[in-house]
Amino acid sequence: MEKIDHLVHAKWIITCEDQNRVLENHALAIHQGKILSILPSSQAKDAYQADKNESFTSHAILPGFINSHTHLAMNVFRGLADDLELMDWLNNYIWPAEGKWVSQELVYDGSLLAMAEMIRCGTTCFNDMYFFLGATAQAAEKAGLRAHIGMTIIDVPTAWAKTTEEYFAKAVEFYQEYKNHARITPTLAPHSTYTVSMENLEKVKKLADDYRLKINIHLQEAPSEMTQSLAKHNKRPLHRLHEIGMVSPDLIAIHMTQVNDADLEILQQTRPHIVHCPESNMKLVSGSCPVERLTRLGINVALGTDGAASNNDLDMLGEMRTAAFLGKVTADDPKAVPAESALKMATLHGAKALGTDTITGSLEIGKAADFIAIDLDAIETQPVYHPVSQIVYSTPRSQVTDVWVGGKQLLKNRELTLLDEKELLEKAQLWRKKIKM
Incomplete structure (x- = not known):
């Protein structure tokens, strides 16, 4: 088994590459901030030993x-x-x-x-x-x-x-x-x-x-x-x-x-x-x-x-x-x-x-691990016949649950990981008071 940083399993992986594949029950293998592989979850479990292993059973994973x-x-x-x-x-x-x-x-x-x-x-x-x-x-x-x-x-x-x-x-x-x-x-x-x-x-x-x-x-x-x-x-x-x-x-x-x-x-x-x-x-x-x-x-x-x-x-x-x-x-x-x-x-x-399509913009081997998870298991997005259509035509932003850039998580279960929400709101109120005067 190859040791890697992160293995992400999902109900759907939407690649947004030129072929724009929609893959069911697949996984992203991520190492050192880049996508190492995209493969069926059943194969990924046998191929990789990950420091972090996550399953998004009702989510679509797609590029940020x-x-x-x-x-x-x-x-x-x-x-x-x-x-x-x-x-x-x-x-x-x-x-x-x-x-x-x-x-x-x-x-x-x-x-x-x-x-x-x-x-x-x-x-x-x-x-x-x-x-x-x-x-x-x-x-x-x-x-x-x-x-x-x-x-x-x-x-x-x-x-x-x-x-x-x-x-x-x-x-x-x-x-x-x-x-x-x-x-x-x-x-x-x-x-x-x-x-x-x-x-x-x-x-x-x-x-x-x-x-x-x-x-x-x-x-x-x-x-x-x-x-x-x-x-x-x-x-x-x-x-x-x-x-x-x-x-x-x-x-x-x-x-x-x-x-x-x-x-x-x-x-x-x-x-x-x-x-x-x-x-x-x-x-x-x-x-x-x-x-x-x-x-x-x-x-x-x-x-x-x-x-x-x-x-x-x-x-x-x-x-x-x-x-x-x-x-x-x-x-x-x-x-x-x-x-x-x-x-x-x-x-x-x-x-x-x-000019960065060799780095980001789609989920492809060798590109940066810039990706997001959207939970489609909600009243607003059920039932799902075509996940791409559902994301574009039905999904509110509140269903984005997780966000990564270069393999680093910026949003985890709808919570910001690097930014202080309370502090941001306080700053916004201060500016409103100044500008409103």
Whole structure:
């Protein structure tokens, strides 16, 4: 018998690999933070002697969710300004609140609160865009999550940086500090084409090329953005980025709700990754990403929640359900964005967008042991005919019971293992009292 760290048996193992196998009564063999084998439970008992042996007899085991677009620290602004159009929400509520309150302390506390929420709903990896990058990184180290932290570039002074040059300098500084971190990956994050000049976007492109970095950008998110770009430049935002060579497989284009045939031609030629944020887009009436059309063209579409200030949660299970339903309405086809596709958008497709699909995003031999357990033995999810459909269409986040990243358990029987829930709630109340004043 081979000695290993951990053997996890489950009613179902959903791999989310390209073949997306659903295996019944199988086990994950885990050693030194990686998946060593996936095999029938009956064989695993004879093949391995594990330090820890667990059975999840009514659970599905699947890869942890990858939230491909977040503004974590904005959790402290959840519910501050609701039922507004995007530019009204940004200009008259969110940006003034950020200008007054954003700090190292707020970003750390808000990010940690958000990470606790994400862990409780099965997220193991996120892609963030905000300020005070070190605070988010420190929170991720404490929480145990896998993090892609966007180095924000914006031509607007904030508490984080007063000039665009300072944003660039702080980006390089953050990159140098975290470039070799095991779980934290720096990316470049120009906010948008309407808040960053073309000159500075070209600097972003050069920096990304020099350091081989992914670029995240809010792109063609709402009708107002399109109107502004056409009035000022007589070009669509995507076309402007294409002219400077930024649209490539290293680009992560967030939202893309405003897409026409000319855009589709560019996207098909250049193959950037798209992050769909359906609930935020619906709430702000920004439009709908044409997921089915993009998928048919072979373009990778991942899934994100956006920030809790515009969603108003970080629940990837809910986001999958919404993405599937909205995708069907947008395509006028009940077969569009089926449950299996929605699940892959939240797992493997997110890893592909972030360039980490050799590490995470699916349950495969040699990949990191980033996985979750969802208990399907509940009134809300019985009877089970097809576990993938049941997870996407019926399962509330309260049925996520256990979460691991790199083999380390972050949630055990619905209890956080590394974070103090009472302390997080106290911090949230303190910020509410400050901001409400």
